[in-house]
Amino acid sequence: MPKKIYIIAGEASGDLHGSNLIKALKEESSSLQFRCWGGDKMALESGPPVKHIRDLAFMGFIEVLFNLRTILRNIDFCKKDILKFKPDLLVLIDYPGFNLRIAEWAKENGIKVAYYISPQVWAWKESRVKKIKKSVDHMYVILPFEKVFYQKHQFDVEYVGHPLLDAMIRFREESNGAKDILEKDPENKKILLVLPGSRKQEISVKLPIMLKGVESFSDYRVIVAGAPNLDEDFYRQFLEVKTEIIFNRTYDLLTVANLAVVTSGTATLETALFNVPEVVCYKGSSISYHIAKRLIRIKFISLVNLIMDKEVVRELIQHECNPELIEKELKALEDGTEGRKKMLEEFEHMREILGGRGASKKVAQSLLKTI
Numbered sequence: 001m002p003k004k005i006y007i008i009a010g011e012a013s014g015d016l017h018g019s020n021l022i023k024a025l026k027e028e029s030s031s032l033q034f035r036c037w038g039g040d041k042m043a044l045e046s047g048p049p050v051k052h053i054r055d056l057a058f059m060g061f062i063e064v065l066f067n068l069r070t071i072l073r074n075i076d077f078c079k080k081d082i083l084k085f086k087p088d089l090l091v092l093i094d095y096p097g098f099n100l101r102i103a104e105w106a107k108e109n110g111i112k113v114a115y116y117i118s119p120q121v122w123a124w125k126e127s128r129v130k131k132i133k134k135s136v137d138h139m140y141v142i143l144p145f146e147k148v149f150y151q152k153h154q155f156d157v158e159y160v161g162h163p164l165l166d167a168m169i170r171f172r173e174e175s176n177g178a179k180d181i182l183e184k185d186p187e188n189k190k191i192l193l194v195l196p197g198s199r200k201q202e203i204s205v206k207l208p209i210m211l212k213g214v215e216s217f218s219d220y221r222v223i224v225a226g227a228p229n230l231d232e233d234f235y236r237q238f239l240e241v242k243t244e245i246i247f248n249r250t251y252d253l254l255t256v257a258n259l260a261v262v263t264s265g266t267a268t269l270e271t272a273l274f275n276v277p278e279v280v281c282y283k284g285s286s287i288s289y290h291i292a293k294r295l296i297r298i299k300f301i302s303l304v305n306l307i308m309d310k311e312v313v314r315e316l317i318q319h320e321c322n323p324e325l326i327e328k329e330l331k332a333l334e335d336g337t338e339g340r341k342k343m344l345e346e347f348e349h350m351r352e353i354l355g356g357r358g359a360s361k362k363v364a365q366s367l368l369k370t371i
Helices: 012-028 041-048 061-064 068-085 096-108 128-135 144-150 163-175 177-181 199-211 234-237 251-257 266-271 286-295 303-308 322-332 338-354 359-370
Strands: 003-009 031-038 090-093 112-115 140-141 190-195 220-226 246-247 258-263 278-283 314-317
Touching: 003 012, 003 068, 003 177, 012 031, 012 041, 012 090, 012 163, 012 266, 012 286, 012 359, 031 041, 031 068, 031 163, 041 177, 061 199, 068 096, 090 096, 090 220, 096 112, 096 163, 096 322, 112 199, 140 144, 140 359, 144 251, 144 303, 163 177, 163 251, 163 359, 190 199, 190 251, 190 266, 199 220, 199 234, 199 258, 199 278, 199 322, 220 234, 251 266, 258 266, 258 322, 266 278, 266 338, 278 322, 314 322
Parallel strands: 003 031, 003 090, 090 112, 112 140, 190 220, 190 258, 220 246, 258 278, 278 314
Antiparallel strands: none
């Protein structure tokens, strides 16, 4: 009888890490059966998801409140689906508002729970650690300081390194390159990449501001990286005719980009690992922002700055997320500037801090031991 693994990811980054984990699990064992919540990347590895991330990603306090009925319906459906599948192991990937509820319920129902990529309890809601200790059997963390954080709370977790390093290695092994992207431009202009996120609500708020901020970069090709869970019609309402949009090629685009303006999240680290100088943006609803400001205890919002524990990349948050400052900060990172040179040096140092590769394989081997 194959061992059954139920995996839940609710966002684009979780879909990426989930797909690499499933690949690693299949490499370790051929007798596994998967059932997943995720996106297109996980679907390639395990078949169509039970629920797609396009229907799951809600961000911000007010936005979650408005969609609470849908979220509660999804939680109820998820519980019933898990019981029907009868997994040997439940693997939760980030997505804490949803997954921590499922973890607590699963533990009460005698289901073994593993959590891959810790909720950011070190940033806010530190009280959640008590719930995690009670409901999670195995926790795998991907940032060096997270192991220290959990030790402070007498919870033994495993630091496995950052899975983006694996994703990049796999990409380089499998990629055919970005030659076709470069060949589309006979003028051979440098590329300014716009990464506005993967959720409709964040794109609707930030993409118009980002595009306004790069208007003066006429000697660059401005390319928007489209999220795989959204279609071109959605983006076209924000784009000028001349603005390019390319879907499902973010890593290819990062290999050829010269500059980037990036929505806060996993993309800030991906951009840095590809050695592309960047400016980070965040803007939410006014109410959500002011609630978060009172609750969140960290100095930075970008993964690059959090890992380095200092400002390596400029963060333009809320009222600072405006076209004028985006333009100014990008200009300070153009070829030949001191700002660009210093940022690239810091990116190299960050790679050293992140250390070894093989996160997906380490987690896969550990998970299989537990079942």
